[in-house]
Amino acid sequence: ARLARLAHATETFAKTREGREQTIFRGRWLTDAPLTLQEIGDRYQVSRERARQLEKRMLDRLKKYLEAELGSAVDIDAMTRD
Numbered sequence: 001a002r003l004a005r006l007a008h009a010t011e012t013f014a015k016t017r018e019g020r021e022q023t024i025f026r027g028r029w030l031t032d033a034p035l036t037l038q039e040i041g042d043r044y045q046v047s048r049e050r051a052r053q054l055e056k057r058m059l060d061r062l063k064k065y066l067e068a069e070l071g072s073a074v075d076i077d078a079m080t081r082d
Helices: 002-016 019-029 037-044 048-073
Strands: none
Touching: 002 019, 002 048, 019 037, 019 048, 037 048
């Protein structure tokens, strides 16, 4: 039940994202073949570092969203993708 709630909350969050955040979230976190930060940077004509910063901002928003929806049961800080 907890996994189903997490999956539902994650998909709901994904639907609220637009533009680069949508690409980063779906392209790096909701796929079996994640894009690299370089690929995202190339797509948006920004550096790899800027793509990483955008991803971090999006993950901070995801963390706040999941905490509001599910409480502290989810440890997003433990989830990283190089």
